[in-house]
Amino acid sequence: MPAPQAVPAALPQERRLVTAIPGPKSRELMARKSAAVADGVGTVMPVFAARAGGGVIEDVDGNSLIDFGSGIAVTSVGSSAEAVVRRAAAQLADFTHTCFMVTPYEGYVAVCEELARLTPGGHAKKSALFNSGAEAVENAVKIARVATGRQAVVVFDHGYHGRTNLTMALTAKNMPYKQGFGPFAPEVYRMPLAYPYRWPTGPERCAEEAAAQVTDLIDKQVGAGNVAAIVIEPVLGEGGFIVPAPGFLPRIAAYARAHGIVFVADEIQSGFCRTGRWFACEHEGVVPDLVTTAKGIAGGLPLAAVTGRAELMDAAHTGGLGGTYGGNPVACAAALGAIETMRELDLNARARRIEEVVRDRLGALREACPAIGDLRGRGAMMAVELVRPGTKEPDPRAAAALAASCHAQGLVVLTCGTYGNVLRFLPPLVIGEDLLREGLDILGGALARQ
Ligand SMILES: *Cc1c(COP(=O)(O)O)cnc(C)c1O
Numbered sequence: 048m049p050a051p052q053a054v055p056a057a058l059p060q061e062r063r064l065v066t067a068i069p070g071p072k073s074r075e076l077m078a079r080k081s082a083a084v085a086d087g088v089g090t091v092m093p094v095f096a097a098r099a100g101g102g103v104i105e106d107v108d109g110n111s112l113i114d115f116g117s118g119i120a121v122t123s124v125g126s127s128a129e130a131v132v133r134r135a136a137a138q139l140a141d142f143t144h145t146c147f148m149v150t151p152y153e154g155y156v157a158v159c160e161e162l163a164r165l166t167p168g169g170h171a172k173k174s175a176l177f178n179s180g181a182e183a184v185e186n187a188v189k190i191a192r193v194a195t196g197r198q199a200v201v202v203f204d205h206g207y208h209g210r211t212n213l214t215m216a217l218t219a220k221n222m223p224y225k226q227g228f229g230p231f232a233p234e235v236y237r238m239p240l241a242y243p244y245r246w247p248t249g250p251e252r253c254a255e256e257a258a259a260q261v262t263d264l265i266d267k268q269v270g271a272g273n274v275a276a277i278v279i280e281p282v283l284g285e286g287g288f289i290v291p292a293p294g295f296l297p298r299i300a301a302y303a304r305a306h307g308i309v310f311v312a313d314e315i316q317s318g319f320c321r322t323g324r325w326f327a328c329e330h331e332g333v334v335p336d337l338v339t340t341a342k343g344i345a346g347g348l349p350l351a352a353v354t355g356r357a358e359l360m361d362a363a364h365t366g367g368l369g370g371t372y373g374g375n376p377v378a379c380a381a382a383l384g385a386i387e388t389m390r391e392l393d394l395n396a397r398a399r400r401i402e403e404v405v406r407d408r409l410g411a412l413r414e415a416c417p418a419i420g421d422l423r424g425r426g427a428m429m430a431v432e433l434v435r436p437g438t439k440e441p442d443p444r445a446a447a448a449l450a451a452s453c454h455a456q457g458l459v460v461l462t463c464g465t466y467g468n469v470l471r472f473l474p475p476l477v478i479g480e481d482l483l484r485e486g487l488d489i490l491g492g493a494l495a496r497q
Contacts, residue, residue: 058100058127060479062457063111069093070108089223091116091461092454099126102478104459113486115472116459120284120316120428123343123385123394125477130384130391131346138380145376147176148369154379161386162354165325168334173360174352176374180315180341181209183351184278186368187337188213190353191276191309194362199269201261201277201308203240205286205465208278208313217278219286220465236269240283241295244421244432245439254294262302271306276337281327284316287464288430288471290423293331300333309359311337315351316428319343320389320476323399323426330425346385350378394476398426401483405429405472408487416494418445430471432464441466445497452493458486 069077069092076095094112098105104112104126117123124131138154147155159174166172177183188200200217202208208217210224216231218224225231241257243250265271281296283289303310312335317327321343328335337355344350353360388394402425409431413419420434433445446462449470453460463469470490474483 058098058103058105059111060101060103060482061111062103062113062482062485063109064457065110066108068110068112068455068457069095070106070110072107076107091450092459094454100128101125102475102482110457112457112459113482113489114459114478115474115486116461117473117475118347119342119461120321120473121342122347123320123427123476124346124388124392125475126347128346128384128388128477130387131348131381132384134380134384134387135346135348135377138377141376143375143377144372146371147374152376152379154376154383155374158350158352158374158379158382159354161383162340162352165386166335166338166354167326167328170334171357172354173357174354175360175368176379177341177351177353177370178349178372178375179209180313180339180351181211181214182370182373183315183339183341183353184208184214184217184311184313185211187278187311187313187339187353187355188276189368190337190355190359190363191311193364193367194359195275195307195309197273197275198234199236199274200234201236201238201265201269201274203238203279203283205240205242205283205289206237206278206280206313207283207285208280236265236274238264240289241292242289243292244289244423246292250292254292254298257292258295258298258302261299265302271302271308274306274308276309276311277303278311278313280313280315280317281330281333282317282322282425282428284428285463287432287466287469288424288428290425296328296331296333300335303336309336311335311339313339315339315341317425319385320394320398321426321428321473322424323395323402325395327425327428344385345378345382346388348375348378348381350374350382389476392477395426397476400480401427401474401476401478402429404480404483405487408484408491412491412494416497418442418494418497424472427472427474427476430463430469433468433470441468443467446470449490449493449497452496453489456489456493458489460490
């Protein structure tokens with residue numbers, strides 16, 4: 048079998064601007080989009096993709112953009128990794144679908160075996176596959192409820208878990224995710240998060256104080272015995288790339304264990320090498336009862352999973368879990384190709400190297416730029432939080448202006464955060480170091496002009 052190649056030879060790994068951004072063909076397509084696609088479906092950049100791979104996205108006008116977004120943390124192996132394309136294409140030619148619940152196929156089982164090997168903990172594990180992250184989170188809650196016979200679900204400030212009815216209820220941020228879309232699912236309780244930069248008494252005591260508040264609130268307001276699951280992102284994604292203060296996750300996991308609560312790590316954004324480990328929980332030695340995955344799992348094809356303790360996963364009656372497309376064979380083949388690529392190219396090491404380069408460059412910028420309130424993240428999941436200089440007041444306008452300036456120069460960056468004031472950097476883990484540095488230079492220039 049040929050070694051997987053992350054970067055297609057036919058796609059030059061360079062930034063190249065041949066028109067204004069967006070170019071004329073993208074403008075034409077945007078006009079068609081406006082007429083045919085619901086306005087509720089927004090785009091970060093009005094630029095239409097033609098090809099993508101490695102660290103670049105080539106648009107329909109022939110511009111080549113540096114990708115610091117990975118399609119929202121999805122294409123960690125690039126958008127056209129050789130092993131993903133080869134395995135998915137072979138599967139596509141064999142069959143596209145039978146429905147695993149009708150006549151099963153090996154790829155689904157092989158993905159579940161990989162998930163059992165790769166997720167934290169040496170216990171017996173099983174998995175079930177779905178189509179999207181939100182669907183995985185919904186199913187984790189179903190499993191926790193049926194296994195415990197309890198109903199309440201505990202989530203956190205700044206958390207993001209999806210856009211379906213239950214996951215909107217689990218998600219913290221109103222605009223744009225929830226506004227006007229209620230009523231939301233009941234029995235969801237939101238707790239304070241150990242957010243070091245914004246913790247009132249400072250970062251030192253943040254983990255301890257936040258954990259004490261959480262356990263006290265659960266005891267007093269919910270009753271630990273009523274809680275089916277605690278659902279948390281080990282590094283928060285849409286809520287602002289917040290790394291909970293060290294010690295917070297282990298404390299919450301220990302509390303869950305002591306009270307028979309299912310501890311669910313939502314690793315949909317942070318999993319699969321993104322933070323320099325297979326799963327972000329590993330940074331603190333936390334072993335979750337259930338792990339939800341999606342995004343990076345399948346090199347861009349839609350696939351999601353719930354993986355966890357076999358006795359929990361087996362609590363649902365036969366036929367209680369599933370879905371027509373869940374674990375589609377082409378998506379499973381792509382996942383096996385993505386995992387092969389992650390192993391062979393040691394993408395955990397690549398993510399750690401990306402963190403070094405980003406910290407080095409942005410750390411220096413931070414000294415010179417008082418608008419950068421915080422620089423944080425793990426691995427290739429890094430961000431800067433922008434504030435009004437001399438304060439901690441969030442500055443979403445600065446984030447939007449910086450993003451727009453980067454976009455105009457051919458760098459794809461995304462914003463996030465409860466206050467919309469965080470610029471996040473999620474390059475494909477296979478990006479070349481020269482492109483990474485060029486992207487950071489563009490960002491540095493934009494910050495200097497702020
Ligand atoms: C993106 C995301 C989801 C939702 O995944 P979809 O595939 O968009 O449904 C859930 N949780 C986290 C942490 C995410 O980043």
